[in-house]
Amino acid sequence: MQIGPIALDNRLFVAPMAGVTDRPFRMLCRELGAGYAVSEMVTSRKELWNTLKTSRRANHEGEPGPISVQIAGTDAAMMAEAAAYNIDRGAQIIDINMGCPAKKVCNKWAGSALMRDEPLALEIVQAVVDAAAPHGVPVTLKMRTGWSMDHRNAVKLARDFEAAGVQMLTVHGRTREQGYKGNAEYDTIAAVKAAVRVPVVANGDITSPQKARDVLALTGADAVMVGRAAQGRPWIFREIAHFLATGTELAPPLVAEVRRLMLDHLQAHYALYGEFSGVRTARKHIGWYVRALPGGEAFRAHMNTLDDCALQLRAVADYFDALAVHTDRMPARDAGEDLLLDEEAAAAAG
Numbered sequence: 001m002q003i004g005p006i007a008l009d010n011r012l013f014v015a016p017m018a019g020v021t022d023r024p025f026r027m028l029c030r031e032l033g034a035g036y037a038v039s040e041m042v043t044s045r046k047e048l049w050n051t052l053k054t055s056r057r058a059n060h061e062g063e064p065g066p067i068s069v070q071i072a073g074t075d076a077a078m079m080a081e082a083a084a085y086n087i088d089r090g091a092q093i094i095d096i097n098m099g100c101p102a103k104k105v106c107n108k109w110a111g112s113a114l115m116r117d118e119p120l121a122l123e124i125v126q127a128v129v130d131a132a133a134p135h136g137v138p139v140t141l142k143m144r145t146g147w148s149m150d151h152r153n154a155v156k157l158a159r160d161f162e163a164a165g166v167q168m169l170t171v172h173g174r175t176r177e178q179g180y181k182g183n184a185e186y187d188t189i190a191a192v193k194a195a196v197r198v199p200v201v202a203n204g205d206i207t208s209p210q211k212a213r214d215v216l217a218l219t220g221a222d223a224v225m226v227g228r229a230a231q232g233r234p235w236i237f238r239e240i241a242h243f244l245a246t247g248t249e250l251a252p253p254l255v256a257e258v259r260r261l262m263l264d265h266l267q268a269h270y271a272l273y274g275e276f277s278g279v280r281t282a283r284k285h286i287g288w289y290v291r292a293l294p295g296g297e298a299f300r301a302h303m304n305t306l307d308d309c310a311l312q313l314r315a316v317a318d319y320f321d322a323l324a325v326h327t328d329r330m331p332a333r334d335a336g337e338d339l340l341l342d343e344e345a346a347a348a349a350g
Contacts, residue, residue, distance in 0.1 A: 077127065
């Protein structure tokens with residue numbers, strides 16, 4: 001599959017999630033079978049570009065290509081400038097955020113709120129496409145089915161965005177009003193796929209290899225994008241790839257492998273965030289890894305009291321060493337458990 005002139009390794013994508021899909025997490029997912037990963041949402045507000053938060057989000061050191069940066073905002077000129085700014089810093093693909101349902105984003109009429117103002121949405125898209133075109137950088141866009149059940153306009157917008165030059169569309173099968181509640185629906189994604197010629201990516205509630213297969217069949221989509229189900233389970237991408245290729249399920253990963261992956265992930269995380277922020281922001285990732293594991297809740301409570309990276313790393317190593325005494329492979333996880341995440345993480349997803 002391709003995004004404009006850029007060939008991708010496969011059709012399994014990591015969803016952009018604010019506070020989650022930083023560079024270490026994206027690289028881990030790529031290592032474990034994802035063919036493409038989009039950055040966390042980067043603001044179009046120029047005065048924030050030099051802040052520590054934005055500079056971390058724009059950090060792509062050592063990351064395999066293609067480098068895709070998601071930008072968000074409400075002003076066409078600012079969004080165009082943000083696209084050019086990120087291209088100068090290594091972005092090979094620019095993704096426009098019209099999918100985030102978070103109140104702090106939608107209250108400023110960014111994210112999925114833009115779907116309520118179709119002329120502004122199209123103005124922004126055209127400005128970003130025009131800014132990226134001289135650099136040969138394709139523009140993609142992530143959106144929802146609409147603002148509400150009574151205002152589902154994804155098909156119309158998809159046609160308009162394609163005409164403006166967008167080269168791939170991702171659709172989350174919920175309205176902004178739904179947030180992450182209820183079940184994703186895929187009929188609208190199928191309708192978008194039928195309405196445009198550019199690649200269409202299906203997103204929402206893809207929690208297992210079987211679900212990925214079913215969503216691809218139901219929608220005719222060119223790819224699937226996995227978000228919350230990859231939190232604490234980044235190997236879901238190789239599980240999906242194996243199932244789509246063979247029709248059989250891959251055995252759960254070895255506990256020893258997960259221990260190694262986690263320790264490597266944590267060290268990369270600390271390197272990006274530093275000691276003070278690193279030990280604290282790593283807690284959510286560790287919590288997702290141990291969710292539903294034997295003694296996981298007790299370990300999570302203990303781990304949340306540790307304020308030192310070395311102690312946190314040692315605690316994780318010891319926990320998985322103890323787990324390996326009882327089982328050589330990770331216990332199988334029910335697919336539904338992958339959506340039972342804390343409200344803050346769910347609301348942050350783009």
